[in-house]
Amino acid sequence: MRADRLVAALLFLQTRRRVTAAELALELGVSERTARRDLEALASAGIPVYSQAGQGGGWSLVGGARTDLTGLTAPEIRELFLLTGPDTGAGPHTRTALRKLVRALPAPLRAGAEAAARAGIADGTDWTGAETEEAAHLAALQRAVVEERELRIGYARPGREPRERTVQPLGIAAKSGVRYLLADTADGLRTFRVGRVTSVTETGAPAGRPEGFDLATAWRALAARMEDRMVAATVRGRAAPGTETVLEGLLGGRIRYGERGPDGWTPIEADGPSPEVIAAQLAGLGARVELLDPPEARTALARIGAELTALYGEPGPGTPAAPPRAPARGATRPG
Template sequence: MKSDRLLAFLLLLQTHGQLSATDLAERLEVSVRTVFRDMEALSAAGVPVYAERGRNGGIALVPGYRTDVTGLTADEARALFVLLTDRTHADLGLGQAIGSALRKVMAALPEAHRGAADLVSRRILVDPVRWRTGPAPAVDLGDMQAAVFDDRRLRLRYRRGENGEVRTYTLDPYGLVDKAGIWYLVADHRGAPRMFRADRVIFAQVAEEPVRRRKGVELADVWDELRRQIDEAPADVGVVVRVRRGILGWFLRLHQADLAGPPPEAGAAGGDGNSPEGDDEGWAVLELRFRALGAARPLLAFGTDVEVVSPPELREELARVATDIASLYRAE
């Protein structure tokens, strides 16, 4: 007899009052016989549950008995249904368990909270697998979130990551995805699926027109399609770098997804991070893959602790950017 089923049994009675044994069996996905066994177990544990016979009978709690389990605010109920991606649950062997658990919690929620909880589960995803490098920036999701939950179109001014070009879009949003701390708006643009990094949004405005999503398509479907496009795209630029061993652990945390081979051990022999620049024992050599030269620019954030060895064109690109930055901050 599972404790989670007994808890769901109790929550259902607390939320709905009297329920028939057949109704409880359907909601809990068990037999009627199991329902009565569970009722006996709850009674033995001190829960004042009883059964009434007859056409209008059923199973109920003694009037006035309450637990604090479903004393949830609307925000707390919505928070329970901000879901990790199915892939995450599958990796943990919990793919079926999460769906079953949420169905039971949903059944036990007060009626007023169910619509909001269901909507959140369809409009917000959390994908914890790191994609891009660098820390997660702070963003304002206000108008994007409003468009998602109010089912409105969204007008966006957006700075593209490839070349910094600013463009204006009218979008049909499906929802928001937190990808390892980076927020993305997932939407259709002219009927085609797109993703937009929230920290590159310059201006967002909720439109009056209702959203025009493709029929039968949900956020999880669109995100899976877009994610696979990026995960399966070939990385064309090979880059060799030297990294000071003193920061190797930090570097690997940020660039794990860019490694072209197995990572070296951060604590391997040959360096305490204080070796002179020409002493290779104080450095680790790594091979990385990027989709374009511009995607390797974040390497500049490590300053002199990371040196690009090859290709020469990337060294030239980073040198040019560094010169531009130095000129910007040079004293007059």
Template sequence: MRADRLVSIMLLLQANGRMTAGGLAERLEVSRRTIHRDLEALGMAGVPVVVDRGAAGGASLIDGYRTDLTGFSQPELRALLAFGAGDLAGDLGMRPALDSASRKLAAAAGDGRTRSLQQRVLIDGDSWGRVRTVPEHLARVQNALWSERRLRLRYRRGEERVVERVVEPYGLVSKRGTWYLLAGVEGTRRVYRVSRIEDAEILPDAFERPPDFDLAQAWAEAVAGFRTAEPVRVVLRPRPDRAAQLARVYGESVVEQREDGLLELEFSSVEAAACLLAGFGGAVEAVSPDVLRRHLADLGRELVETYVDPGPPCSYGRQEEP
């Protein structure tokens, strides 16, 4: 809408000082001609916009003119600008609203240090080596969450098992870029990984959220439940040149680092340990437990069967005679 764009132009000029028509057009995704018309409209509405022509020209507001957003201290405004989670807002379809709110906050802050905060502090919540993807059914889950309607889910547990559940969505949580749904199911509370939802249908019947439900507390309790499950302790023999990397990557899991070079770590399950350690190949040997060694051996055989071309029978390692 044009009214929103006019406000955005005013806030951009207030936050950044002088801006060219091209810069405004790029930020607001419109043409330069549209920007020129909007600047004229602002001037006619009484906003003191100054437009300088020429190569060094641009649009600016008369010194001292500003809109105001009261109630925030400078540290509070900087905190809001720094911790606005852009990627997560994009996942939820809220990126345009977040950008607009950020412009208003930056304009309200007014000082140069706050305006340049985005060039000084960047928070990236994703893990290394991870390609960010938005779960297919996140938007539908979010719609049910806001409208307080039940969801019928087809949910994949493990590799092959798919179950169907009717749930009451209470809240969404993002942890390191992975989205989780906290929901009520038949009087209990469950956590679902949104990327494992194979289908989601919003049902017509509404539900009432528990009046005492607190999302942060519920998530903390869920995390505590995951951590109190009986861990699996493993003993590893890393190659000397990889020991430091292993200890750094899995530092929170390290229980003991022995003088003989062995490491003791704790994992949530044998399967989780095997999947994580397989990425180190032969650089890390699992000394114990035996069930982990067998699991890694099974993974190795599966990889060989999948990727190694057996070639002609009995030809491996043989050379043709001259």
């Protein structure tokens, strides 16, 4: 850690005309004696640092010398502060690091960095009023990744009871605002959605790390497999006017449209893990979407309809009539 302290000491000197060992000790969170040794180490390393004894004395850089340790360009600095500035939901350690970085920047770049830090805000409150599920265990998972600690985690898949697994945490990845833990397990590399982690316990053992492991490469490979599973099946059908916004909310980029017909209905194609899953996603649209093929999708919708009818009974008087049925299957196809 001493190398980190020496860099921090030099950055602190750059922002002050003169500092005392006591001031540096307070800044670095060390004893005054340690701070003095660090200053002497900088001088011994050839950094133009000198001390002046007596009242009003202290340590200074010769001639106000500066060393731009960041190596950052103005556009890079603006981008960094836009992404992680104090008003974007960054944690306390990030905010402390950003303050230190501001002090380390040359004066011409400092104003732009501070302006960029004030340019964004993040509101973590769910519109439904529910607290974010990720926050509960994210810090513990991140710490285990950095410190390479083996973990025993509880993990609950949708509709199942939590199950404990021993994992070797390797990294945290974020996709579309959702964080995932990448970990090595007895079954190989796996991803765990952070919001579904129910408990985190350190086993006391160090985490193993595969030789040559690269987080970005591993994530791309795992993400590609997940995406392949998400588009393993395609259904075709047609949608009533005004359903586009709902369809895109449900399926995102997995929905495609054909040319709207004279009756206002639009041919659609939708991708998903299976015809049954896609059917379940579209079931809430009722008669405003009709699936034409494959047969498994139509069977799944018929089963869902029968279950709902059995649960809620036959439609009562005054129920609006369903729109006209589509032409025979295969007569309309997306363009």
